Amino acid sequence: MSNQPKITCSNVWKLFGSDEKRIIKDLDKNLSIKEVQEKTGHVVAVKDVSFSIEKGETFVVMGLSGSGKSTLVRCISRLIEPTAGTVKMDDVDVTKMSGRELLDLRRNKMSMVFQHFGLFPHRTVVENIGYGLEIRGNKKNDRIEKSMEVLKMVGLGGWHNNYPRELSGGMQQRVGLARALAVDPEILIFDEPFSALDPLIRREMQDELLKIQEKLQKTMVFITHDFLEAIKMGDHIAIMKDGEVSQVGTPEEIVANPKDQYVKDFCEDVPKYKVLSASKVMREECCDDTKKMFENGSNNIPHNSKIETLIDKLVDTDQKFPVVNSETGELVGEIDRAIVMKSMKSAS
Numbered sequence: 001m002s003n004q005p006k007i008t009c010s011n012v013w014k015l016f017g018s019d020e021k022r023i024i025k026d027l028d029k030n031l032s033i034k035e036v037q038e039k040t041g042h043v044v045a046v047k048d049v050s051f052s053i054e055k056g057e058t059f060v061v062m063g064l065s066g067s068g069k070s071t072l073v074r075c076i077s078r079l080i081e082p083t084a085g086t087v088k089m090d091d092v093d094v095t096k097m098s099g100r101e102l103l104d105l106r107r108n109k110m111s112m113v114f115q116h117f118g119l120f121p122h123r124t125v126v127e128n129i130g131y132g133l134e135i136r137g138n139k140k141n142d143r144i145e146k147s148m149e150v151l152k153m154v155g156l157g158g159w160h161n162n163y164p165r166e167l168s169g170g171m172q173q174r175v176g177l178a179r180a181l182a183v184d185p186e187i188l189i190f191d192e193p194f195s196a197l198d199p200l201i202r203r204e205m206q207d208e209l210l211k212i213q214e215k216l217q218k219t220m221v222f223i224t225h226d227f228l229e230a231i232k233m234g235d236h237i238a239i240m241k242d243g244e245v246s247q248v249g250t251p252e253e254i255v256a257n258p259k260d261q262y263v264k265d266f267c268e269d270v271p272k273y274k275v276l277s278a279s280k281v282m283r284e285e286c287c288d289d290t291k292k293m294f295e296n297g298s299n300n301i302p303h304n305s306k307i308e309t310l311i312d313k314l315v316d317t318d319q320k321f322p323v324v325n326s327e328t329g330e331l332v333g334e335i336d337r338a339i340v341m342k343s344m345k346s347a348s
Helices: 020-025 033-040 069-077 099-108 125-129 131-136 140-153 169-182 199-216 227-233 251-256 261-267 288-296 307-314 337-345
Strands: 005-016 043-054 058-062 084-089 110-114 187-191 219-224 236-241 244-249 321-324 331-335
Touching: 005 020, 005 069, 005 219, 033 043, 043 058, 043 069, 043 084, 043 219, 043 236, 043 244, 058 069, 058 227, 069 187, 069 219, 099 131, 110 169, 125 131, 125 140, 125 169, 131 140, 131 169, 140 169, 169 199, 199 227, 219 227, 227 251, 236 251, 236 261, 244 251, 244 261, 251 261, 288 321, 288 331, 307 337
Parallel strands: 058 219, 058 236, 110 187, 187 219
Antiparallel strands: 005 043, 005 084, 236 244, 321 331
16 A cells, blocks of 8 residues: 555535535535525535545545435545535546546546446346446457456356346345456445445455455545444545544544544444554553563564454463564563453453
8 A cells, every 4th residue: 555645635515506606605614514504505415525545545434324425425536516625536636627537537547336236137247347348449358358357356257147137136246346347447436335235245245345455456435334344444434424524544543542422432332452453552661571572582562463363362371472563673562461351341
């Protein structure tokens, strides 16, 4: 993953109403969305949102129904026109693109996967997957070759001649994912892609996408209303409420330091030991035995190790272990069974 921003949203607003462009010019930005509606008759769906998404990361936009998450992501792709603000991809302002430039962006640089699969019932699996390539004008043999390649990637090898009606919901979503991957986009946008699936199939699809992302390192924007899904899938998470972003951070930052009660409520049911790392729970003051162990270079624990991975090592011993900054090699603290057990106890 790179530190280079792939997508940058700056002060993005979306109002729905008859005269949104005029209203936004004179709007008091400190008004609540309820006050805006009462004064102007316009509905605020997205309110002054700013964040950046790094190249190669999975950025999750998370919130309850009506929070504005889907509208925001549609503003990023300009399926919905933002009322104000800018959206840049690689320093190119998407909000200023012509219709032709926008079409080229969607054909060659960006793909979307929706909750409803949107497969053509009269086309076979391989024909559905190759549809984007067909629109591009790729030759039939090239389309088939690429479609077969991504079909194997999503675990559906051998199903190429079947029709969507012959597939389960999970399999149909895999076809939808394969169709998005077939055009080799730089950016993938997922709008609650797994929310209609059964829990077991949903977990399988999450794991499948994580494996694919580990291999391809695409820039992914993932919408969900499920916080457990958000912390599993996201490198960074933006939590939305009433059109605004309440907090942006890594899963660990959000679980360890929720900024307000709204975010805190989401975190209450999270198994914290699955999210927190050694550096978040360690004891900074080290005893002499820990310092000696560190000097000997034995049993050092990287500071970014998830607590979940340390349970087997620490739970059956009273020994304290040195926590080491994995980048500098510096001793930063110690961890033991009591700390791990405390983090597990506070999981609910």
